[in-house]
Amino acid sequence: MHLNWIPCRFIGVTTVALLAAACGEKPPAMTPHTPEVGVVTLEPAAVPVTTELTGRTSAFLDAQVRARVDGIVLRREFTEGGAVKAGQRLYKIDPAPFIAQLNNAKASYAKAQANLISTTAQAERYKVLVASNAVSKQDYDNAVASQGQAQADVASAKAAIDTAQINLGYTDVTSPVTGQAGISQVTPGAYVQAAQATLMVTVQQLDPMYVDLTQSSLDGLKLRRQIQEGRLSTSGPDAAKVTLILEDGRVYSEQGKLQFSDVTVDPSTGSVTVRAIFQNKDRVLLPGMFVRARIEEGVNPSALIVPVQGITHDQKGTALAMVVGKDNKVALRPLVTSATVGQSWVVESGLNAGDRVIVEGIDKVRPGMEVKAVPAHLPEAPADAATAAAPAAATPHPASGA
Numbered sequence: 001m002h003l004n005w006i007p008c009r010f011i012g013v014t015t016v017a018l019l020a021a022a023c024g025e026k027p028p029a030m031t032p033h034t035p036e037v038g039v040v041t042l043e044p045a046a047v048p049v050t051t052e053l054t055g056r057t058s059a060f061l062d063a064q065v066r067a068r069v070d071g072i073v074l075r076r077e078f079t080e081g082g083a084v085k086a087g088q089r090l091y092k093i094d095p096a097p098f099i100a101q102l103n104n105a106k107a108s109y110a111k112a113q114a115n116l117i118s119t120t121a122q123a124e125r126y127k128v129l130v131a132s133n134a135v136s137k138q139d140y141d142n143a144v145a146s147q148g149q150a151q152a153d154v155a156s157a158k159a160a161i162d163t164a165q166i167n168l169g170y171t172d173v174t175s176p177v178t179g180q181a182g183i184s185q186v187t188p189g190a191y192v193q194a195a196q197a198t199l200m201v202t203v204q205q206l207d208p209m210y211v212d213l214t215q216s217s218l219d220g221l222k223l224r225r226q227i228q229e230g231r232l233s234t235s236g237p238d239a240a241k242v243t244l245i246l247e248d249g250r251v252y253s254e255q256g257k258l259q260f261s262d263v264t265v266d267p268s269t270g271s272v273t274v275r276a277i278f279q280n281k282d283r284v285l286l287p288g289m290f291v292r293a294r295i296e297e298g299v300n301p302s303a304l305i306v307p308v309q310g311i312t313h314d315q316k317g318t319a320l321a322m323v324v325g326k327d328n329k330v331a332l333r334p335l336v337t338s339a340t341v342g343q344s345w346v347v348e349s350g351l352n353a354g355d356r357v358i359v360e361g362i363d364k365v366r367p368g369m370e371v372k373a374v375p376a377h378l379p380e381a382p383a384d385a386a387t388a389a390a391p392a393a394a395t396p397h398p399a400s401g402a
Helices: 008-022 096-131 137-169 217-228 383-394
Strands: 036-041 045-066 071-076 089-093 172-174 179-181 199-216 241-245 256-261 271-278 290-307 319-324 330-341 344-349 356-360 372-375
Touching (some): 036 319, 089 199, 096 137, 199 256, 199 290, 217 271, 241 271, 271 290, 290 356
Parallel strands (some): 036 372
Antiparallel strands (some): 036 356, 045 290, 071 089, 089 172, 179 199, 199 271, 290 344, 319 330, 319 356, 330 344
């Protein structure tokens, strides 16, 4: 006969179970495993409060150089895209017709002066003769009137000279501002007209540069109220700082300042324009670029921030967080979030200082379950990333709970 050996520990457990069953007792139940979760304990922190807006860049000065006299363009005296200075000649219009007009005006002026001398002498002679009744009073009055007309002719001729000189000066088309010239709209030989205000070239000053941002009228009202109440400044060292995000997602190296908020609401969009100014020494910014800007409105000294791992959203978009209570049981909290700071949410309501929020192991717990809470091991953000993320404190998120 072949015997199978049974381990003694199995025999012992079986015997205990049989004896317990014979005595009417239930076998001892296995103790359930208490899950371990990583938590962060909330503490108030100072968080910058910012508003993110979209907009476009525009030149600090934008001068459209147009023809002010009629004529043929003889030459262009600048390089397209190059730097020009205020007063620098950009084009030369044929001056010959205007030189002729000036000479004609000078001749008319000389003629008027000669006539004035003659009429003045006659009026002086008649003044003596009329006293002795040698000429009639009417003849004297006519001589005085002729003198006055001759004086008017002299003044008119002098004004004609001034006008001719001005028009001759307009044949030198100069830059009204210092900046960069754009594409020339005319070439040598082209005929330009003052009546049509022919556009010849555009000169723009690109340093500094304006950024015109679009803001809803409601947010604009809040911004203007903050400026009026002194919580937000538009001038001096305390002027509100503005951070610019370029089209490729990079943060612009220069920090701007808030200039003003427009006083007119666009009726078609219900928005207002907010203008900021940025230095642009390296010519990174060009007019018409689409950008995003973050305006620092202040600092919230007691904000509660929760890592993104600790917040989920239900089907309605309500923000939710799992919190470990004093009894080590899990509770589900609906939240209202307003912004992000780096990799964390700013919580407006739903949590309090000292709450332990689960950020690790959320998928293995349920509300009401008893857990073991241990400090979470979150990766530290790089210093440069944290610096870049700090201004994002008021980026709105559509999934914030209400």
